[in-house]
Amino acid sequence: MNRAKKKLRTLNASVRACTACELHESRTYTVFGRGRSNADLVILGEAPSTQDDVQGKPFVGRVGQELEHLMRLADVDRENVYLMNVVKCRPPSNRTPTADEVLNCRHFLVKQIAAISPVVIVTTGRVASQQLNENFGSLGALRGQRFAYRGIDVYPTYHPAYVLRAPDKRELVVKDLKQAWRRVERSYE
Ligand code: URA
Numbered sequence: 546m547n548r549a550k551k552k553l554r555t556l557n558a559s560v561r562a563c564t565a566c567e568l569h570e571s572r573t574y575t576v577f578g579r580g581r582s583n584a585d586l587v588i589l590g591e592a593p594s595t596q597d598d599v600q601g602k603p604f605v606g607r608v609g610q611e612l613e614h615l616m617r618l619a620d621v622d623r624e625n626v627y628l629m630n631v632v633k634c635r636p637p638s639n640r641t642p643t644a645d646e647v648l649n650c651r652h653f654l655v656k657q658i659a660a661i662s663p664v665v666i667v668t669t670g671r672v673a674s675q676q677l678n679e680n681f682g683s684l685g686a687l688r689g690q691r692f693a694y695r696g697i698d699v700y701p702t703y704h705p706a707y708v709l710r711a712p713d714k715r716e717l718v719v720k721d722l723k724q725a726w727r728r729v730e731r732s733y734e
Pocket of ligand 1: 590591609
């Protein structure tokens with residue numbers, strides 16, 4: 546087992562035992578992450594939704610299907626991707642997590658990214674993007690820009706749930722994913 550995988554296992558055990566906020570009372574399962582433990586590309590979402598909570602895996606519901614579709618359109622190597630969220634338990638009625646919930650979960654996020662150590666992180670939506678850049682304002686204004694988080698290139702883009710509501714944004718997300726993937730490939734040169 547590689548080092549990243551070992552670290553993630555230990556961290557996942559802490560997440561499973563976490564009762565730091567009220568979300569633990571309504572969760573079915575904690576939702577840690579899935580994919581290659583030492584992936585070059587991390588896709589960061591906001592929080593698990595209904596299906597994710599029931600299966601204990603991120604992005605397995607309808608929004609996850611859209612994300613898979615977007616990755617296919619962008620020719621991303623799916624075997625080299627790790628999917629995870631800012632918050633590890635589903636907020637009731639799939640509402641946006643509160644600032645306190647995000648803060649309580651933040652130490653998991655920081656350690657999880659450090660363990661994987663990817664080349665690129667694609668942040669989907671405002672909550673995920675703001676977590677890695679505290680100066681991040683509106684997503685509409687900053688989507689398409691790049692910034693660095695602890696030496697890792699971050700590509701903010703729209704959330705796949707938003708793409709489902711606004712399909713005209715699909716092309717932009719595919720473009721962002723393609724650029725992120727190209728950045729990963731450049732790291733091999
Ligand atoms: N499912 C996830 O795992 N994350 C999201 O942000 C949305 C749905």
